[in-house]
Amino acid sequence: MTLPAGVERHDFGGETSLATQGQPVYGERTDGDWRRWDPHRSKLGAMLEHGMDTGLDGGETVLYLGAAAGTTVSHVADFGGPTYAVEFAPRPVRELLDAAESRQNLFPLLKDARKPERYAHVVESVDVVVQDVATRGQARVATLNKRFLTDDGRLLAAIKARSEDVTADPDAVFDSVREELSSAYELLETARLDPYHEDHLGVVARPRED
Numbered sequence: 001m002t003l004p005a006g007v008e009r010h011d012f013g014g015e016t017s018l019a020t021q022g023q024p025v026y027g028e029r030t031d032g033d034w035r036r037w038d039p040h041r042s043k044l045g046a047m048l049e050h051g052m053d054t055g056l057d058g059g060e061t062v063l064y065l066g067a068a069a070g071t072t073v074s075h076v077a078d079f080g081g082p083t084y085a086v087e088f089a090p091r092p093v094r095e096l097l098d099a100a101e102s103r104q105n106l107f108p109l110l111k112d113a114r115k116p117e118r119y120a121h122v123v124e125s126v127d128v129v130v131q132d133v134a135t136r137g138q139a140r141v142a143t144l145n146k147r148f149l150t151d152d153g154r155l156l157a158a159i160k161a162r163s164e165d166v167t168a169d170p171d172a173v174f175d176s177v178r179e180e181l182s183s184a185y186e187l188l189e190t191a192r193l194d195p196y197h198e199d200h201l202g203v204v205a206r207p208r209e210d
């Protein structure tokens with residue numbers, strides 16, 4: 001699996017890790033311009049560590065759903081093109097704004113990912129939707145946001161089993177999420193994100209024709 005341009009394996013004092021170049025955001029280790037991309041803190045980082053074929057080349061236009069304080073989306077903006085970061089909780093958005101200050105291509109949007117019509121006037125078409133919303137109805141959020149993807153675009157989603165049902169067996173949750181996603185997307189690859197993130201499923205998918 002090749003990493004997207006702008007993402008490299010870099011040595012941080014004897015420990016080799018994924019890294020991008022940019023201002024640090026969450027106290028991660030740095031070496032010059034390089035900042036460690038910690039897969040324990042980032043589901044997309046874990047997907048790359050697992051060798052999932054994300055289809056990312058670098059430079060893509062990205063819609064990121066569930067940006068929180070900007071841990072992962074800051075790395076995405078380091079190697080991506082225009083990056084729209086949707087988060088509905090005002091508190092983390094303050095830190096997200098700090099992360100965006102040094103990144104001219106990162107655009108925070110204080111919006112609800114279940115209401116894409118509220119940001120459709122800003123976000124037009126994107127190459128990639130990254131989703132990490134950890135809320136009930138994750139397949140529905142992905143389906144609602146399919147409208148932004150180009151025909152050959154990619155959905156890169158992390159599905160948290162406990163957000164759908166705390167008591168259910170994660171495998172059963174993942175089966176039902178896969179089934180719901182399949183009506184809007186062709187699933188290209190799915191993989192559990194252990195040991196970095198327990199009971200999370202990484203999904204790579206492309207939109208089905210309407």
Ligand SMILES: C[S@@+](CC[C@H](N)C(=O)[O-])C[C@H]1O[C@@H](n2cnc3c(N)ncnc32)[C@H](O)[C@@H]1O
Pocket residue numbers: 041042043065066067068069070071072073086087088089092111112113114132133134135
């Ligand atoms: C697991 S955290 C995201 C961590 C982040 N992706 C990272 O790696 O840096 C999930 C985030 O999704 C946000 N979220 C949940 N439901 C949302 C929704 N409907 N619209 C926008 N954000 C949402 C939560 O407020 C939370 O900040």
